[in-house]
Amino acid sequence: MAEVVLVHSFRGGTGKSNTTANLATTIARTGKRVAVIDTDIQSPGIHVLFGMEQVDSQTTLNQYLWGNCSVEEVAHDVSPDEVKQNGGKVFLLPSSSDAGDITRILHEGYDVRLLKKGFASLIKTLTLDYVFVDSHPGLNEETLLCIAVANTLIVILRPDRQDFQGTAVMVDLAQKLKVPRILMVVNRVMQNSDPEMVRQQLEAKYEVPVVGVLPNCDEMMQLASSDLFSLRYPDHSLTQIYHQVADKVMTT
Template sequence: MAKVVSIHSYRGGTGKSNTTANLAATVARHGYRVAIVDTDIQSPGIHVLFGFDGEDIERSLNDYLWGRRPIREVAYDVTSALLERGTPNSKIFLVPSSVKAGEIARVLREGYDVGLLNDGFQELVEDLELDYLFIDTHPGLNEETLLSITISDVLVLILRPDQQDYQGTAVTVDVARKLEVPKLLLVINKAPTVFNFDQLREKVQDTYDAQVAGVLPHSDEMMVLASSGVFAIKYPDNSLTQTIEAIAQQIMR
């Protein structure tokens, strides 16, 4: 059975999609078949890290949700993004959401069948023979994110060292525990390099009584890359990549 990994944050702007892409690519690099589904349908963006612009997306998750295509037909093989840093068995697929204004407006106006989304996840796992399914969720808590949390084997919560993030994350941690998520990992992102990371890690672990899988520092290199690729693949020797690798190892355990 594939392991389902949901990457979530209570607020936007935490670097959730970037973290999802980096973790999924890192896991795939170890010889696994991995897929990412962008369920942030209202504000999709992870496709950019894999070299797509809006016009490149001819088929999307929206097509599946509206009954126009089976979900396997909206999955793009993006293994080339690994830049030959994987093994012969490494595979990574992406199911993007549409960036067309009309498609986003329809979702906001009509919603969609969340149960159908769950069926699609299962079909994708079977059709692509996946080892890992990563779900890039919509920030906050709604019907879609609750479904993603419920079916997760691993829930990775992204937060910044910010009081608003701390309060929102507390709500999400409480929900995850009530839904009995098997593994909960916290990732602190965009931490100022002037912070003492050991103290920050200890503070967050004590606050939520949950494991901090890693502290990702604010990175000028990441900012300069500007989502034009997957950082951990382009910069394999960077200290940030080493932290991403350590988090990925905890997901794979």
Template sequence: MAQIISVHSFRGGTGKSNLIANIASTMALQGQRVGIIDTDIQSPGIHVIFGLDENKMVYTLNDYLWGRCNIQDAASDVTHALIAEHTTTVKGSLYLVPSSIKAGEIARVLREGYDVVRLNDGFQELIRTLKLDYLLIDTHPGLNEETLLSIGISNILIVILRPDNQDFQGTAVTVDVARKLKVPKMLMVINKALPALDFADLQEQVEKIYNVPVAGILPLSEDMVQLASKGIFSLHYSGHPISQAIKGIADKITGLVVSR
């Protein structure tokens, strides 16, 4: 049975899209059929990491939401991005449903909203037509109707936060809402942690605050900044501490599924 994984942060700028791209790529390299949907419609961007040219996108999630196409028509096969950056054969597949970067499309969403029931139907249709093992949802930061839907239907919720007091406070709200929505499994990921910090102590503190397991801690890295979303970090720097942490997070997700 396919697993829906929502990746969420209370505030923007946490590195959510990069985390999703790297987890999904790791899973695909391990032989899984993986899909990503960019539901951060107000500020889309994950397509950049996979080298998708917005001018060449025939359909996007916006087109599906406005009834212009089927959801699978908006899915781009981005497995080639893994093949281009990886020396071994890619065993699985990776698909991305991007959101439109066009100002008019974004303005329409902000002005009119969209049918969240149709969005949910699209999740299920994409899983069925592409025979996915995992569907990762890149949510919009904060809490709104669309985000609550994504969280509510998820098998696993990953909450990403930085070691910052504003993130800590907002994350408490997210975790509380997720518990009220009865999300089956929840994991935390700490990003942009100063390498000088005691990661074991930081993990212990966060797990004590939220009573949620920490799946991984990603250090603040100049290499990540220099890559500037021009590709998948864990493929460019396979031995990097961030890449090792990403693999550990993917393994924990798989472990949660196996242990069900």
């Protein structure tokens, strides 16, 4: 059975999409078949990390949610060469970045139950090992559904007081919904911070495993979401942390 991994943050600007894309790719490089679903329909963007500057609005998650096509028809094979060489696959289900489509979603909404149905169909048809869900920040109906069907919830936060308060709400909700596994990743930590101290403080505060403390680095800023960091900088210390987090995700 495939593992459904929801990557979520209470606030925007945490580096959630970058983390999702790099973790999914890292796991796919071990020979796994991985799908990445962009459910951040209001502000999509993870497709850019996989080299899809332009997305055909007819082959997006929006069209599936409006009942215009099957979920498999919007699954794009975006497997990098490094993934293919190891027998893995990465499929991306992007949301539309067309202004009209975003406005329609905001105005009309969609049947969120189709997401759960789509996950099951996608896993079966594409024989997936992992499904990574890149969600819209905060709490809404779609987020609650994704939390409810996830095997693993990865909460991304920054070392920021507003993030701390929102994350407490997220963790409490996930525990009430009985998510089997809740993990935490702290992103954009200052270079002069002690990662182990950050880890210990947050684990004591939330009583949830902190599986990654990601440093703020110039190379990530310079890359500006134009590529997958773990492939562009395979020997970087941040890439090594992505590998460590991926190992934790794959450890059941």
